[in-house]
Amino acid sequence: MIDYEIHTLxxxxxxxxxxxxxxxxxxxxxxLDIGSRDEEEENQGIAHFWEHMAFKGTTKRKVFHVLNRxxxxxxxxxxxxxxEKIAFYAAVLDTHFEKAFELLVDITFDSVFxxxxxxxxxxxxxxxxxMYRDTPDDAIQDEFDRVIFGKHSLGMNIxxxxxxxxxxxxxxxxxxxxxxxxxxxxxxxxxxxxxxKEVKRQAxxxxxxxxxxxxxxxxxxxxxxxxxxxTFGKNVHQSHCALGRTAYxxxxxxxxxxxxxxxxxxxxxxxSRLNLALREKYGFVYAIDAHYQPYSDTGLFGVFxxxxxxxxxxxxxxxxxxxxxxxxxxxxxxxxxxxxxxxxGQLAMAEENNSNLMLMMGKSLLDxxxxxxxxxxxxxxxxxxxxxxxxxxxxxxxENELSKLIxxxx
Numbered sequence: 001m002i003d004y005e006i007h008t009l010x011x012x013x014x015x016x017x018x019x020x021x022x023x024x025x026x027x028x029x030x031x032l033d034i035g036s037r038d039e040e041e042e043n044q045g046i047a048h049f050w051e052h053m054a055f056k057g058t059t060k061r062k063v064f065h066v067l068n069r070x071x072x073x074x075x076x077x078x079x080x081x082x083x084e085k086i087a088f089y090a091a092v093l094d095t096h097f098e099k100a101f102e103l104l105v106d107i108t109f110d111s112v113f114x115x116x117x118x119x120x121x122x123x124x125x126x127x128x129x130x131m132y133r134d135t136p137d138d139a140i141q142d143e144f145d146r147v148i149f150g151k152h153s154l155g156m157n158i159x160x161x162x163x164x165x166x167x168x169x170x171x172x173x174x175x176x177x178x179x180x181x182x183x184x185x186x187x188x189x190x191x192x193x194x195x196x197k198e199v200k201r202q203a204x205x206x207x208x209x210x211x212x213x214x215x216x217x218x219x220x221x222x223x224x225x226x227x228x229x230x231t232f233g234k235n236v237h238q239s240h241c242a243l244g245r246t247a248y249x250x251x252x253x254x255x256x257x258x259x260x261x262x263x264x265x266x267x268x269x270x271x272s273r274l275n276l277a278l279r280e281k282y283g284f285v286y287a288i289d290a291h292y293q294p295y296s297d298t299g300l301f302g303v304f305x306x307x308x309x310x311x312x313x314x315x316x317x318x319x320x321x322x323x324x325x326x327x328x329x330x331x332x333x334x335x336x337x338x339x340x341x342x343x344x345g346q347l348a349m350a351e352e353n354n355s356n357l358m359l360m361m362g363k364s365l366l367d368x369x370x371x372x373x374x375x376x377x378x379x380x381x382x383x384x385x386x387x388x389x390x391x392x393x394x395x396x397x398x399e400n401e402l403s404k405l406i407x408x409x410x
Contacts, residue, residue: 003373004361005196007203011212012184015203016361016371017196020354026097026192027355029089030108031362033185037083037153037219037295039176044153045160046176048081049125049168054088054107055079056117061106063117069103070096077103081158084295085363091355094194101202104188109210113170122165129159136240136407137306144242144302147230147405152222154295181213189362191354221297222246228403233410239312240407243319244302247396250294250367256380257388258301258396259292264331264339264389265322266290266303268346273322274303282318284311296367301396309409316404323397330386340381347377 004018036047055066055077070077075092077100088108090100132138142157149155159165188207190199225246234240248254266274266289278284288305307315331339351357351374364371 004371006365007196007200009203009207011207011210012182012186013203013207013210014187014365015190015196015199016187016365017190017199018357018361019193019195020191021193023193023354024094025091025354026094026100026190026194027089027091027358028097028100028104028188028190028192029087029358029362030104031089031187031189031359031366032086032108032181033084033366034086034180035082035084036156036158038180038217039153039156041151041153041156043164043168043172043176044156045125045158045164046168046172047086048158048160049121049165050111050173050176051079051081051086051088052121052125053113053118053173054111056121057112057114058106058110059112060110066103066107070100073099075100083154083158085366087359087362089355089359094192097192097194097198098202101199102206105206105210113173115170118168118170122168125159125165126162129162129165132159136234136236136238137304140240140242140405140407141302141304144244144304144403144405145300147228147242147403148225148244148246148300149222150224152224153220154222154298178215179217180215182215183210183213185366187362187365189358189365191358191361219296225298227401230404231406231408234407236407236409238306239309239409240304240306241312241316242302242304242405243316243402244300245396245402247292247299247301248294248392249297249299252294252299254388254392254395255294255299256377257384258392260339260343260381260384261326261389261392261396262290262292262301263343263346265326267342269342271342273325274305274319277318277322278305278307278315282311282314284308284315284318312406320399323393323399326393327390327397330390332386336384336386336389340384344378344381348374 004016007015056063070092073096077090079088088104092100146155248258266272274288278288284307285305290303293300361371
């Protein structure tokens with residue numbers, strides 16, 4: 001059974017669509033293989049600023065007309081920037097699909113970056129920076145990128161710096177786009193109860209005139225990880241801590257086993273080992289999470305938590321104890337089965353969210369040139385052995401290879 005359909009336009013833009021008969025909502029968007037890692041030190045933050053400015057006027061629309069176009073019919077328009085992607089996306093009733101498609105084309109390819117709007121949005125982004133600094137749970141994750149990746153572009157904050165954001169002009173946006181946009185690395189992804197021929201019809205109507213863009217700026221790989229430890233005094237009541245290191249890239253054979261291991265260690269389930277060890281047994285934390293984010297050439301693994309300063313060292317020792325168990329004690333038959341079933345259930349529920357599914361399809365097509373079906377992924381999960389999990393644990397969870405970042409109360 002074909003889960004999705006793909007079509008490539010003459011200008012290189014790819015369409016991917018999954019028809020779902022049980023919904024009246026279409027989720028759709030453009031995903032571009034451009035992110036903050038494509039910036040230089042002097043223009044860091046410009047990809048995220050571009051994402052903001054896309055809503056601030058095109059050759060045929062003022063700001064209000066962009067913002068009102070879908071909201072007035074009950075739809076939603078949004079965008080985000082990551083280290084390797086920019087996405088402009090929408091959700092509307094299927095009867096308004098053409099409105100969404102045309103608007104997304106307009107803001108993605110025809111933004112004009114009005115100088116007055118740049119000045120206003122500059123202040124908005126500076127406020128966004130302040131908001132993150134006032135939220136230590138968020139700030140420590142951004143700062144941990146710098147600890148792990150140093151001065152490499154993966155270590156730069158997606159929001160940029162006050163100096164860089166304060167310097168951008170209209171010409172800077174045009175230059176960045178010209179140097180990074182490639183229509184062969186753009187995907188329009190959609191999920192909804194509309195036939196694929198309708199998606200292609202809208203593409204032929206609104207994307208035919210988009211020229212071929214061929215920017216091919218290679219990404220500098222990250223190759224020089226060294227463990228680091230940093231502590232900062234902050235205006236906080238708890239000690240906030242991040243522990244982690246670089247991890248496997250997207251195409252690594254160890255990616256899925258490590259993803260499963262991280263889920264066992266500190267995934268969203270209340271039965272994760274770290275939650276049971278630190279929250280349920282001792283009451284040291286309100287929340288503790290482990291994350292694994294793969295990139296095209298590397299990855300990032302991190303454990304994040306906050307606790308009373310008097311309990312910080314003991315909390316870290318408890319985490320290290322759980323790492324040691326995973327390195328030295330193989331999961332038993334029942335434990336391995338439960339770990340697999342838990343991950344499979346989580347992935348199946350995630351696929352029920354059509355917005356997430358739409359974005360996943362687009363990113364997977366860009367990153368891997370394919371979209372693995374849930375059935376294929378389930379088969380791969382079921383084939384993981386306890387030996388594989390121990391192998392990745394012994395490579396990734398070695399204490400002297402981990403970096404540490406701590407926010408301490410002043």
